[in-house]
Amino acid sequence: xxxxxxxxxxxxxxxxxxxxxxxxxxxxxxxxxxxxxxxxxxxxxxxxxxxxxxxxxxxxxxxxxxxxxxxxxxxxxxxxxxxxxxxxxxxxxxxxxxxxxxxxxxxxxxxxxxxxxxxxxxxxx
Amino acid sequence: xxxxxxxxxxxxxxxxxxxxxxxxxxxxxxxxxxxxxxxxxxxxxxxxxxxxxxxxxxxxxxxxxxxxxxxxxxxxxxxxxxxxxxxxxxxxxxxxxxxxxxxxxxxxxxxxxxxxxxxxxxxxx
Numbered sequence: 001x002x003x004x005x006x007x008x009x010x011x012x013x014x015x016x017x018x019x020x021x022x023x024x025x026x027x028x029x030x031x032x033x034x035x036x037x038x039x040x041x042x043x044x045x046x047x048x049x050x051x052x053x054x055x056x057x058x059x060x061x062x063x064x065x066x067x068x069x070x071x072x073x074x075x076x077x078x079x080x081x082x083x084x085x086x087x088x089x090x091x092x093x094x095x096x097x098x099x100x101x102x103x104x105x106x107x108x109x110x111x112x113x114x115x116x117x118x119x120x121x122x123x124x125x
Numbered sequence: 126x127x128x129x130x131x132x133x134x135x136x137x138x139x140x141x142x143x144x145x146x147x148x149x150x151x152x153x154x155x156x157x158x159x160x161x162x163x164x165x166x167x168x169x170x171x172x173x174x175x176x177x178x179x180x181x182x183x184x185x186x187x188x189x190x191x192x193x194x195x196x197x198x199x200x201x202x203x204x205x206x207x208x209x210x211x212x213x214x215x216x217x218x219x220x221x222x223x224x225x226x227x228x229x230x231x232x233x234x235x236x237x238x239x240x241x242x243x244x245x246x247x248x249x250x
Contacts, residue, residue, distance in 0.1 A: 008187040009148060009225055019146060019229050021191055023134060023179050027239075054148050056181040056189045062133040064181045064189040066146055092237055100134055100236045104144050104229035111225045112217055114152075 005045070010052020010068050015106045017051060018069045024091075024099040026061040033095045040087050047081065049074020061097075068106075075103060130170070135177020135193050140231040142176055143194045149224040151186040158220045165212050172206065174199020186222075193231075200228060 005011075026033070044050050049070040057063030069075045078084060091099070130136075151158070169175050174195040182188030194200045203209060216224070 008150065008183075008185075009223065012225075012227070015227075019144070019227060021144060021146065023191070025133065054187075054189055056183045056187055058133075058181045060133075062179075062181055064179055064191060066148070066189060066191070092239075096237065097239045098134065098237065100137075100234065102137070102140075102144060102231045102234045104231040106227045106229040109225065109227045112221060112223065114217075114222045 005052060008054060008056075010054050010066075012051050012068050012106075012109065015109055017106050018071060018075055019104050019106055020067045020069065020075055021102040021104065022065045022067065022099060024063055024065075025097040026057070026063065027095055027097055028061075031094050032090075036087055036090065036095075040084060043081065043083060044078060047074065047078045050078060072103075130177060133179060133181075135179050135191075137176050137193050137231075137234065140234055142231050143196060143200055144229050144231055145192045145194065145200055146227040146229065147190045147192065147224060149188055149190075150222040151182070151188065152220055152222055153186075156219050157215075161212055161215065161220075165209060168206065168208060169203060172199065172203045175203060197228075 041053055041055070044053060044067060051068040051070060053065060053067045055063065055065040069078070166178055166180070169178060169192060176193040176195060178190060178192045180188065180190040194203070
């Protein structure tokens with residue numbers, strides 16, 4: 001349960017796979033948010049079918065977490081994990097002013113690395 | 126060309142639509158990045174088929190920009206806009222250590238608002 005990513009980037013496989021894009025505006029103050037966010041990330045990464053998580057939050061409280069999953073089944077399984085259901089409830093009660101969740105199937109992906117030069121998994125155009 | 130979003134959230138329609146998830150690690154220093162990022166956001170929002178943009182960057186330089194598009198055709202059109210091609214080139218030369226681009230088709234979406242209570246566009250489970 002102590003599985004964590006060493007990089008801010010998720011090591012996702014070749015498509016297809018799924019992205020759960022979670023955008024949120026936080027309420028003021030922490031109210032246990034930081035600790036719960038860390039716990040949920042750890043729990044998600046330990047979940048079968050979770051391929052990785054990427055997350056960034058601005059100083060004004062707006063943040064994006066993109067979580068990657070193997071398939072729809074593993075997304076639904078994660079959504080219904082008991083500890084995660086409790087965290088979702090607290091999220092609505094305490095931590096979030098607004099959020100948007102978008103579930104999407106990744107069709108293609110490519111990347112760039114300054115050291116290695118451009119590597120294109122699949123060109124867009 | 127002065128179209129901007131008043132909210133950090135994109136006002137996306139009912140699915141299906143597309144998400145272009147752009148995750149990046151920045152190099153040190155600005156080197157004209159901030160001004161170009163603002164210009165590209167403005168230009169993207171003015172592009173036919175661009176539905177909105179959400180963006181967050183951490184203090185350590187890791188950031189996520191999720192851009193939403195009507196369809197594949199409008200994504201490819203945006204990728205090939207001349208000013209954007211120039212920005213992409215500068216991105217690889219100056220601004221980014223690493224980036225990952227994932228193009229995905231949004232199949233379902235739901236949201237929450239603290240004032241209005243939970244509105245579910247389509248439940249996941």
